[in-house]
Amino acid sequence: MKTNRLKKSLLGITLSVSLFVSISIMGAPQAAHAATANTTTTAASTSVSGKAGSIIALGKNYLGVRYNFGAQKGVTSSFDCSSFTQYVYGKNGISLPRSSQAQSQVGSYVPRNQLQPGDLVFFYSPIHHVGIYIGNGKIMHTYGSPGVTISDMNSGWWSTHYKTARRVIK
Structure with a gap:
């Protein structure tokens, strides 16, 4: 039971970090491209x-x-x-x-x-x-x-x- 909870926690942390990194990577380049003619x-x-x-x-x-x-x-x-x-x-x-x-x-x-x-x-x-x-x-x-x-x-x-x-x- 503790192993299941640990797996779910690690999965949640991994997904959160992945989402944060994806948003960070996508956010900056778009603004730079939109600002150029x-x-x-x-x-x-x-x-x-x-x-x-x-x-x-x-x-x-x-x-x-x-x-x-x-x-x-x-x-x-x-x-x-x-x-x-x-x-x-x-x-x-x-x-x-x-x-x-x-x-x-x-x-x-x-x-x-x-x-x-x-x-x-x-x-x-x-x-x-x-x-x-x-x-x-x-x-x-x-x-x-x-x-x-x-x-x-x-x-x-x-x-x-x-x-x-x-x-x-x-």
Whole structure:
């Protein structure tokens, strides 16, 4: 009985410390990005301003975070593709539905040759993958073993499985 109580106490302490550290890490970078007019996207090597820049900067804070299909909304220890986009857009005042299929129905259609940083890009038919266009043919998204990563959508698998894009930033 004492062992059970000790385990529960240690679990509670661990969760509390993890939550505190997560909030501390997320709090400072967001304020810094929001205060700048232009945010440079390192992978895209272009200057992205405003809400798109804030979304991309926040997303980059999670590069390497593991992929977990069906990850819970609001959890930042793991993401699936649509929980990742839902989270980073939500933190920037844009509410998105939970699934990539549902996300592909919001905002307005964008032709592939008119993509802008911050646009949502979708893959497969039927749609079941979403990423964030960050400029210069690059997308930030999460899948499999790399977790949150940046990929070139104009070559290889991502190019041949591209389906559509939506603009949700006004």
